[in-house]
Amino acid sequence: MTPNETEPGTPRRSLRRTVVSGLLVLVLVAAFGWALAGRWDEVVAALREQHPLVVLASLALCLLAVLMSFLLWRATLATLGSDVPARRVARMFFLAQLGKYLPGSVWPVVAQMRMGRELGLPRARVGLAFLLTLGLSVLWGLVIGLAALPALVAQEGRGFAAVLLALPLVLALLVPRVINHLLDRVLRLMRRPPLDQPLSGRAVLRGSVWTIAFWVVFGLHVWVLAVGLGADPITALPVAVGGFALAFSIGPLLVVLPAGAGVREAVLVVLLSTVLSAPEATAVALTSRGLLIVTDGLLALAGAAVPLRHRAAQDATSS
Numbered sequence: 001m002t003p004n005e006t007e008p009g010t011p012r013r014s015l016r017r018t019v020v021s022g023l024l025v026l027v028l029v030a031a032f033g034w035a036l037a038g039r040w041d042e043v044v045a046a047l048r049e050q051h052p053l054v055v056l057a058s059l060a061l062c063l064l065a066v067l068m069s070f071l072l073w074r075a076t077l078a079t080l081g082s083d084v085p086a087r088r089v090a091r092m093f094f095l096a097q098l099g100k101y102l103p104g105s106v107w108p109v110v111a112q113m114r115m116g117r118e119l120g121l122p123r124a125r126v127g128l129a130f131l132l133t134l135g136l137s138v139l140w141g142l143v144i145g146l147a148a149l150p151a152l153v154a155q156e157g158r159g160f161a162a163v164l165l166a167l168p169l170v171l172a173l174l175v176p177r178v179i180n181h182l183l184d185r186v187l188r189l190m191r192r193p194p195l196d197q198p199l200s201g202r203a204v205l206r207g208s209v210w211t212i213a214f215w216v217v218f219g220l221h222v223w224v225l226a227v228g229l230g231a232d233p234i235t236a237l238p239v240a241v242g243g244f245a246l247a248f249s250i251g252p253l254l255v256v257l258p259a260g261a262g263v264r265e266a267v268l269v270v271l272l273s274t275v276l277s278a279p280e281a282t283a284v285a286l287t288s289r290g291l292l293i294v295t296d297g298l299l300a301l302a303g304a305a306v307p308l309r310h311r312a313a314q315d316a317t318s319s
Helices: 011-047 052-079 086-101 108-117 123-156 158-172 176-188 201-228 233-253 263-274 278-305 307-318
Strands: none
Touching: 011 158, 011 278, 052 086, 052 123, 086 108, 108 123, 123 158, 123 176, 123 201, 123 233, 158 307, 176 201, 201 233, 201 263, 201 278, 233 263, 263 278
16 A cells, blocks of 8 residues: 555545545435335335244344455455454445445445545455455355255246356356456456455455355344244255345346345245245245345444544544
8 A cells, every 4th residue: 555545635635525425425325215215114014924033033143144244345355455443444334335225236336435545445455355255245145045946946947957057157266366367357457556466265265264154144034034934944944045145146236226126035035935935935035125224224323333433533643
């Protein structure tokens, strides 16, 4: 990182950056509120089907899974050369997550790059960390989604077994040499210098293990909801974990939809219908969407509140 990347700008430029960042946060919050309002009636109706303790347990798993995804992103940023304390970047990460509720998959990374600039983080590095984390999550999500393949085949026919043909390609993209080659190509297209050092096999393995772990925790929140409505715990486990990973991985690929709107629910309903009735499967999918919206809101509030004192103290020290 060069000195120019961390030096504070002129007062006028700092004011302009603060105003732009503030407007961006307002847009993100407004999009989140719009998404919540649009789903409110459906979510409330679905929640009535569940016991309160089941809902709380599922919400706790959602919170844990998103926190794990944050730690994965921060570790990726550190691997790329910006080892920043978690407390400093929590605000940046969790507020930027509200960008999912705008049409298009680019807004979270746009918000991260803008907020990261306030912390002196190079925009290219922040963007690369986002793409690496997202890419790793999508690839492993597709792999874990194979756990739900038997249910998908039983529900929709053997033609879906053809997705197995894509598995070697997905696994090939997880090879460090392939990842480094793709990163070099992306950086050249962005007219940015190459990585200081290529990603090691250990770093990719560590990131993969962490990614698999948070997909399992994510899927467990759906499993808890399904079991709460009477699904067999053993039969529902691979369907819930694999189905959620598959549905969540497909969502970001459809960039015109905010947070994969409708796609995740549709996939989950199809898969969960093998262990629940169609109305119950729909209730689980809608409850999952509602809990994830609540999770994003709670963590955005926490992220916005905690680092402010740190930043204020830092500004006082520098003055």
